[in-house]
Amino acid sequence: xxxxxxxxxxxxxxxxxxxxxxxxxxxxxxxxxxxxxxxxxxxxxxxxxxxxxxxxxxxxxxxxxxxxxxxxxxxxxxxxxxxxxxxxxxxxxxxxxxxxxxxxxxxxxxxxxxxxxxxxxxxxxxxxxxxxxxxxxxxxxxxxxxxxxxxxxxxxxxxxxxxxxxxxxxxxxxxxxxxxxxxxxxxxxxxxxxxxxxxxxxxxxxxxxxxxxxxxxxxxxxxxxxxxxxxxxxxxxxxxxxxxxxxxxxxxxxxxxxxxxxxxxxxxxxxxxxxxxxxxxxxxxxxxxxxxxxxxxxxxxxxxxxxxxxxxxxxxxxxxx
Amino acid sequence: xxxxxxxxxxxxxxxxxxxxxxxxxxxxxxxxxxxxxxxxxxxxxxxxxxxxxxxxxxxxxxxxxxxxxxxxxxxxxxxxxxxxxxxxxxxxxxxxxxxxxxxxxxxxxxxxxxxxxxxxxxxxxxxxxxxxxxxxxxxxxxxxxxxxxxxxxxxxxxxxxxxxxxxxxxxxxxxxxxxxxxxxxxxxxxxxxxxxxxxxxxxxxxxxxxxxxxxxxxxxxxxxxxxxxxxxxxxxxxxxxxxxxxxxxxxxxxxxxxxxxxxxxxxxxxxxxxxxxxxxxxxxxxxxxxxxxxxxxxxxxxxxxxxxxxxxxxxxxxxxxxxxxxxxxxxxxxxxxxxxxxxxxxxxxxxxxxxxxxxxxxxxxxxxxxxxxxxxxxxxxxxxxxxxxxxxxxxxxxxxxxxxxxxxxxxxxxxxxxxxxxxxxxxxxxxxxxxxxxxxxxxxxxxxxxxxxxxxxxxxxxxxxxxxxxxxxxxxxxxxxxxxxxxxxxxxxxxxxxxxxxxx
Numbered sequence: 028x029x030x031x032x033x034x035x036x037x038x039x040x041x042x043x044x045x046x047x048x049x050x051x052x053x054x055x056x057x058x059x060x061x062x063x064x065x066x067x068x069x070x071x072x073x074x075x076x077x078x079x080x081x082x083x084x085x086x087x088x089x090x091x092x093x094x095x096x097x098x099x100x101x102x103x104x105x106x107x108x109x110x111x112x113x114x115x116x117x118x119x120x121x122x123x124x125x126x127x128x129x130x131x132x133x134x135x136x137x138x139x140x141x142x143x144x145x146x147x148x149x150x151x152x153x154x155x156x157x158x159x160x161x162x163x164x165x166x167x168x169x170x171x172x173x174x175x176x177x178x179x180x181x182x183x184x185x186x187x188x189x190x191x192x193x194x195x196x197x198x199x200x201x202x203x204x205x206x207x208x209x210x211x212x213x214x215x216x217x218x219x220x221x222x223x224x225x226x227x228x229x230x231x232x233x234x235x236x237x238x239x240x241x242x243x244x245x246x247x248x249x250x251x252x253x254x255x256x257x258x259x260x261x262x263x264x265x266x267x268x269x270x271x272x273x274x275x276x277x278x279x280x281x282x283x284x285x286x287x288x289x290x291x292x293x294x295x296x297x298x299x300x301x302x303x304x305x306x307x308x309x310x311x312x313x314x315x316x317x318x319x320x321x322x323x324x325x326x327x328x329x330x331x332x333x334x335x336x337x338x339x340x341x342x343x344x345x346x347x348x
Numbered sequence: 349x350x351x352x353x354x355x356x357x358x359x360x361x362x363x364x365x366x367x368x369x370x371x372x373x374x375x376x377x378x379x380x381x382x383x384x385x386x387x388x389x390x391x392x393x394x395x396x397x398x399x400x401x402x403x404x405x406x407x408x409x410x411x412x413x414x415x416x417x418x419x420x421x422x423x424x425x426x427x428x429x430x431x432x433x434x435x436x437x438x439x440x441x442x443x444x445x446x447x448x449x450x451x452x453x454x455x456x457x458x459x460x461x462x463x464x465x466x467x468x469x470x471x472x473x474x475x476x477x478x479x480x481x482x483x484x485x486x487x488x489x490x491x492x493x494x495x496x497x498x499x500x501x502x503x504x505x506x507x508x509x510x511x512x513x514x515x516x517x518x519x520x521x522x523x524x525x526x527x528x529x530x531x532x533x534x535x536x537x538x539x540x541x542x543x544x545x546x547x548x549x550x551x552x553x554x555x556x557x558x559x560x561x562x563x564x565x566x567x568x569x570x571x572x573x574x575x576x577x578x579x580x581x582x583x584x585x586x587x588x589x590x591x592x593x594x595x596x597x598x599x600x601x602x603x604x605x606x607x608x609x610x611x612x613x614x615x616x617x618x619x620x621x622x623x624x625x626x627x628x629x630x631x632x633x634x635x636x637x638x639x640x641x642x643x644x645x646x647x648x649x650x651x652x653x654x655x656x657x658x659x660x661x662x663x664x665x666x667x668x669x670x671x672x673x674x675x676x677x678x679x680x681x682x683x684x685x686x687x688x689x690x691x692x693x694x695x696x697x698x699x700x701x702x703x704x705x706x707x708x709x710x711x712x713x714x715x716x717x718x719x720x721x722x723x724x725x726x727x728x729x730x731x732x733x734x735x736x737x738x739x740x741x742x743x744x745x746x747x748x749x750x751x752x753x754x755x756x757x758x759x760x761x762x763x764x765x766x767x768x769x770x771x772x773x774x775x776x777x778x779x780x781x782x783x784x785x786x787x788x789x790x791x792x793x794x795x796x797x798x799x800x801x802x803x804x805x806x807x808x809x810x811x812x813x814x815x816x817x818x819x820x821x822x823x824x825x826x827x828x829x830x831x832x833x834x835x836x837x838x839x840x841x842x843x844x845x846x847x848x849x850x851x852x
Contacts, residue, residue, distance in 0.1 A: 211461045213454045220440050220451060227438035229402065231452040231503070232423030291442055 043286040043335060047303045054310055061313050063306065070192050072305050077198040078257045080301040082272050083279040084205055085249035087297040090280060091209065092242035093222035094142065097153035099250060099276060101160030102134050104269025106254035108164045111173040111264030120179075124255055131251035134160070139243050143236050161267060174263035184259050194256060201249065206294050208245075218242045223291075274322060275304040278329035285335035292336075304328065351378040353511055353542045354399075359408035361398055368394045370566045371408070376511070381533060381543045383553045383574070386563030387586055387806070392546050393435065395563075396513050400432045401425045413510060426452065429510035433517055437496045439503075441489035446471050448488050449503045474506040475499075477532055479525075493617070494521050501529065505536065512536065513544040518552065519639045530556055548637040550579045550845045564588050583841040587809060602816055603628045606664075607800045608769055610649065613658035618644045620824040622658070626769070626800045631791065633811035634804040636821035637844055642804035643687060645821070646771045649802070650684045651677045662769070678707075681768035685758055685775055693758040694746055701728045701742035703757050708764040731760045734793075736786050752776075752783025759790055770794055770801045776810060788814055808840050822846045 055063045062068045082099055089096040109130045113123035134156070141152045175181075186193045209215040221228045221238045228235060258264040265271075282303065283296025307328070311321055354376040361369040369391045376382050384392050397403045399410055401422040410417040412428050420428075439448045446464055455467035468484065475482055478498045482491075488499065501517060514533075518526045533543060533556050545557055553560055553574055561571040562585040569585050609625040619641040626632050634642050647653035649660055651672040660667045662680055670676070674684070686693050694703050705712055705724050712724045728742050735756040737749070746757060755775060762770065772791070776784045791814055795801055805811050811818060818835060820828040820843045828843040 207461075213456055213460075213462060216447075216454050216462060219443075223440045223442060224438055226436070227440055227451070229422060230400075230432070230434060230438055232421070232426050234421070234423070288442065 039289055040287050043282070044299050047282075047299070051303070051306055054306075058310075058313070061310060063310075066190075068309075070187070070190075070195075072302070072309050073195045073198070074192045074260060075309065076302045076305040077194045078253050078260060079272060079275055079279065079305055080198050080298060081201060081249050081253035081256070083276040083283075083297045083301045084202065084294065085246035085253070086276050087280045087283070087292050087294060088205065088209070088218070088242050088249075089246045090292045091222045092218045092239055093225065094149050094239070094243075095153070095277075096138075096243075096246060097150065097273065097277075098134075098138060098156040098160070100270045100273035101157035101164070102131075102138075102247075102269060103250050103254045103257070103272055104264075104267055105134070105160040105164045105167075106130050106251055107257045107264045107268055108168050108173065108266075110255050111175060111258040112168060114175050114177060114180075114258075115173055127255050128251055131247050131254070135243060135247035138247070139240055142243070143239065157269075157273075161270065164269075165266065168264070168266060170266065172263055172265045173258070175258060176262070180259055181262060184262070194260060197252065197256060201252070202294065202298055205245070205249075209294060214238070214241060274325040274329060275308065276301075278325055278332050279304045281329060281332035281336050283332075285332060285338075290336060300332070352376065353378040353413060354544075355411040356395075356399075357409050357411065359395070359398065359410065360406050361394060361403065362406055368566050369398070369405075372568050373408075374561055374568055374571060376542060376544060377559075378510075378542055379537070379540050380558040381537060381545055381556055383557040383560040384544060384546045384563060385548070385550065385553070385560060385582060385586060390563040390586070391566040392563055393515060394566075396432055396434075396515055396544070396546065399425075399513070400430065426507065426509075430513070431504040431507055431509035431511075432513040433501055433504045433515060435515045435519065437493060437500060439488045439496055439499060442487060444485050444487055445475065445482060445491075445499055446484040448499055449474065449484075449506055451503060452507055471502075471506065474502045477505065477535065478502050478528065494525055497521060498525065501532070505532075509541065511542045511544070513546070515546045516548065518547070518549070548845060550582055550842070553582075562586055579842060579845075580838045583838050587837065587841070602630045603798075607662065608649070608802070609661040609664075610645075611659045611661075613645065613648050613660070614656045615641075615644050615648060615653060616656065618824050619648070619655075622821070622824075622826055624819045624826065624829065626802060628768075628800055629795055629798050630817065631795045631801040631803060631815045633815035633818045634802055634821065635806070635808065635811050635818055635840060635844055637806055639823075640821040640844070641824040642806075642821060643773055644824075646684065646773055646802065646804055649677075650674055650682060650771055652684075678767075683762035683767040683770045685762065685770065685772045687773040687777065693761075694754060696747035698746055699743045700732070700737060700746055700749070700757055703746050704728050704731055704742070704761050705764065707761045711765055727764050731763060734763070735760045735790065750783070752787070755787060756783065756790070759787065763790075763794075766797065766799060768799055770799060771804075772801060773804045774806070775803070776805075776807065784810075806844075808837055808844070811840070812837060820844055 051063065055061055063072075082103060086096055086099060106127050110123050110127040113126045114120070118126070138152070138156060141147065142149055145152070183193055188196070209218065217228070217233050217238045218241070220233060221235055225235060228238070257268055279300030280292055280297050283298070283300035284290065284292045286296045286299065287293050288296070304325070307324065308321065311324060352375045356372055356374045359369055359372040372395060386392050394403065398405045399417070401417065401420055401424070412425070412430060415428055417425055417428070440451070446468065449471045450464065450467045455463055457463040457466060472484055475484060478501050479495075482495060482498060488496065491499065497517065504512060517529055521529065536543065547553065557574050559571060560574050560577065560582065562569050562582060564586055565588075569588065605628045606625050607628045611623050613619055613622045618639070622641070622645055624632070634645060636642050644653060648655045651667065652674050654672070660672065662682070667677075677684070701724070705728060709719065712720055712727060714720045732740055732742055737753050737756050746754060749757065759775065776787055791801055791803070803811065803814060812835065816832050818830045818832075818840060819826055820830070820840060822844060823846065827846070830840070
């Protein structure tokens with residue numbers, strides 16, 4: 028009896044990650060040339076996961092507070108472009124990073140004001156902000172990708188400490204901090220309470236607006252870091268880089284919600300989801316898949332993630348037709 | 349002078365044009381259990397939400413423990429010693445009982461890291477005051493409604509309030525749990541906690557309360573010591589002048605044909621073994637307070653909720669499985685007018701004409717596909733005249749109509765064709781008196797044309813005015829069935845509150 032319960036609780040938490048692992052191993056088995064299991068390739072995948080992982084982390088914190096932030100498709104790209112253009116103009120590392128921070132802060136303030144002070148639906152606010160940012164990005168970069176050609180940056184981006192790529196440290200440190208924040212601090216708990224039952228929060232004296240402002244603040248700080256790291260990793264800012272991360276970040280977040288605490292977005296799930304999505308994207312590149320094939324796969328995985336997540340949420344009732 | 353813990357001075361509140369609290373003045377003495385009673389919509393819950401700082405008020409003030417509460421936040425008011433146990437069950441489902449109880453004041457250790465362990469002992473002690481069975485580590489999503497109610501009570505009392513407001517805490521509880529809540533109230537009282545106790549069950553007041561204030565239509569009509577007032581006096585105060593306004597209208601004889609018969613309907617904890625029948629041409633009042641099981645009963649007849657047990661017969665034909673679904677019910681001649689007209693019954697963005705015609709659009713179409721505008725116009729114009737919708741313009745946008753006129757449109761859309769049975773749920777809730785009388789006329793016309801009406805309502809005056817017969821529900825059971833001729837308003841009110849049996 029006891030043992031059965033333990034097994035079912037284990038499966039409830041880890042069934043999806045196990046399926047994902049088996050899936051990845053199968054890909055490897057049928058494509059011996061993929062070399063996933065070599066440390067070098069895995070380092071590449073982890074580095075790719077860093078950017079996606081940090082964007083997904085910010086998105087997850089928004090979702091936990093009750094708002095699905097779709098604006099990342101535009102904001103991330105714009106912040107990265109501002110950083111890259113500033114670098115190319117010779118402003119230097121520190122100034123460029125701070126400039127990116129200023130842009131993030133402005134976007135954060137606009138986003139928060141619109142969500143907290145207006146009654147417009149959040150999905151519309153997010154989509155508008157996304158396209159506005161994409162437009163500004165295009166104007167700002169003249170519609171071209173910007174290449175950094177900076178040796179220091181390149182050395183940093185490709186370097187590693189005790190075998191772990193430099194960039195991956197950002198991923199590890201920020202996930203640990205965020206995990207502790209969400210699961211072990213008062214404010215973290217309040218963010219979860221607000222996201223799950225806003226009325227309960229109000230009744231127990233939690234200030235809704237304050238908590239959401241805090242959650243979005245953390246998310247935009249993470250977007251800022253991810254947006255600066257993206258051109259550092261690639262050696263430049265690709266046009267509309269943000270858009271290429273929107274679908275996989277949502278897929279990572281919602282795939283993550285089908286594990287660990289099934290039915291609810293959680294940070295460990297998001298991390299596993301991000302690494303999985305990076306492996307899949309890496310694999311698609313390996314196959315030489317056409318560009319249109321990538322969003323197709325990502326969209327299907329997002330759908331699968333949402334389906335698995337809601338299917339396992341006991342609190343969602345089926346409405347019969 | 350006696351010690352007053354809460355002083356309510358001339359509090360008023362409106363929602364838009366709707367006045368919900370008018371100049372409420374009352375004092376709550378330290379250490380007493382003070383009951384607040386009144387019909388639905390009398391303003392009880394609004395007063396509590398305003399007191400707790402969840403709604404701003406338009407005029408007047410609350411003084412709690414000597415401090416005025418003007419423009420204070422929910423948290424600040426809680427710090428002054430107020431805790432409210434709301435009617436709805438707002439908990440965080442994925443978190444444990446422990447985490448929910450400590451939600452208002454999350455415990456942290458010296459490093460500012462959350463440490464549920466720190467608060468555990470106190471939480472357990474508090475939880476044991478409300479229940480012997482509940483465990484601290486159970487996730488709240490696994491609890492029943494009654495258990496959730498107990499967790500909410502624990503969440504409120506752990507903060508050691510000096511004034512505790514309980515808004516119908518026993519509405520979802522069984523006998524045993526209700527008793528344990530009463531014991532808790534006694535215990536809190538001996539610890540000098542003052543309590544405001546809102547209830548629909550008059551018999552409870554005599555068990556636990558010291559004084560009672562009666563509310564009617566947003567006004568406080570009286571405050572009295574419980575020992576100085578009878579249940580009937582309370583009932584009359586709640587209903588006010590309306591009692592004498594009711595004209596006993598004896599509608600003509602009803603046919604002997606049984607149209608609907610339900611046998612032993614059962615649904616979860618909300619409906620237990622309900623049986624009754626309705627004849628053609630009859631208006632039957634399904635009467636009970638909130639949570640008595642009225643809406644659930646209608647849902648089961650209509651097929652939008654499948655009963656756990658029991659049978660529904662329409663014209664002698666049993667409705668089961670595939671035949672027992674809303675789409676089929678409409679085809680078989682059942683119309684359903686739900687309680688929530690804003691979201692359930694009307695398309696707010698449509699013109700009145702569109703809302704009136706879409707339920708029966710098929711019969712208004714040529715070849716079953718193209719809308720016959722001439723036929724539609726005739727039907728709509730006829731209805732507009734019959735319903736006396738204001739303004740009398742069929743192209744007027746539905747969302748801009750008053751509540752009463754929206755309700756007329758909602759009923760009207762089922763009058764394009766004749767249905768055999770009309771299920772109506774609180775049709776006149778929030779409707780002004782003029783529109784109410786017009787709606788009553790429409791309902792009477794429906795019955796006179798040979799259809800039957802099952803009218804779920806918690807407004808007794810309305811039921812007395814319209815119905816041939818009453819089926820009175822209390823806690824999901826039929827507690828009494830009465831014919832119009834035998835019914836006295838006090839009998840119905842007492843039965844509704846579960847108090848009728850004590851008097852026999």
